[in-house]
Amino acid sequence: MTIFCYQLCNKKMNPPIKPQESDCCNSGCNPCIFDVYEEQLKRFLKEKHTKNCSLFTFEYVKQKNENTNKECHTLSIIYKPGQHFLLKANTKDDHFTRAYTPIFVENQKMLQFTVVIKLYPNGKMSKYLRTLPIDSETLWRGPYGDFVINFNWKNITLIAQGTGIAPLYSIICAILNNEDCYTKLTLWFCCHSENVIFRTELYDLAHFWNFKYLLFISNVNKEEFPTKYNEPIIFSRLDATYLSNNLEKVGTDSPVLICGNKLFCDTIYDTLHECKFNVDNIFVLK
Known part of the structure; x- marks a missing residue:
């Protein structure tokens, strides 16, 4: 199967670090460092799912046609409910894959998908994802899984x-x-x-x-x-x-x-x- 490139466009952040009183210069800056912290804290609490689990959203990186140098828009993410993708992580010391299942997200963009991931303290993929900046490109393969819903089941x-x-x-x-x-x-x-x-x-x-x-x-x-x-x-x-x-x-x-x-x-x-x-x-x- 082809490996597709997806860009990380959203993830649950680590909690922001609260500034100390001495970090403020008291010069009336707009925004103040404490205003920035409060905004980051609101965003973190909004995106938080559970204590150890995060929601990560990825968007397909449009490839350019080699002949016309124009972006190709024909690809759509096609998978059946219950199927999973494999994420390939490349680090300077290792490369490895893990399976993740796209979840239903109402009104999600056509070229995006979201997965729920449990972040383990010492897990290799967890460490990779924790430090993965927004807009980073990631490699995915799939979908896998042959289960098909029978809508006639009672x-x-x-x-x-x-x-x-x-x-x-x-x-x-x-x-x-x-x-x-x-x-x-x-x-x-x-x-x-x-x-x-x-x-x-x-x-x-x-x-x-x-x-x-x-x-x-x-x-x-x-x-x-x-x-x-x-x-x-x-x-x-x-x-x-x-x-x-x-x-x-x-x-x-x-x-x-x-x-x-x-x-x-x-x-x-x-x-x-x-x-x-x-x-x-x-x-x-x-």
Whole structure:
């Protein structure tokens, strides 16, 4: 597949550093260094998604036609909900790739896509992305993944862990935005309290008649965790007992979509297999 070049046009910034009182020259500068800080802080808080996860937006860098020296505008970013791209990072010491799934963003420009990325303290790609300036050119390959939505399915169960919500979120949005689709969706989302990705978005989507979800939040004192009105939360891990008891209500021929780390996906898959689910209707996404 061809490698395409995309320019980083937006990312969650690191928190701005607050100036000290001595940094101000008291000369009535406009803007003052403290005004600049307040503006940067507002922008940071607006762009912040969760404690450890960031949203990065990339835009295709238009290539010039070698013969006419004119920009080519024929390319559009074509991918199906749930598919992913590979980002290639080149540093002076190493080069490596990671997979990321474009998410649904309302009214996004045709040549842009946005991905949600968990930034690990010592991760190679995390270090690369943290220091990547706006307008930097990046190399992407894809799309990958052969899952295709069947809009005629009656019910779909979606089970996600952490950033594994990204492809499932795109699939959910594609179905809910299709006025001719009557598929009923049930999402079980397992996450830590500081990383409830798309929490507000899922809460808003719950007004659709054919979508419901349940958050399984671990490692938190539920008395201290701020909740929304009627927000569906269970303060524990999604265990095999809950899965077995509730999957019986779904029907063993209904499709199930899974996305998370390997251990999580293997555990869910094994539980579905024990419950006699049709393996042809079990889809593990990346």
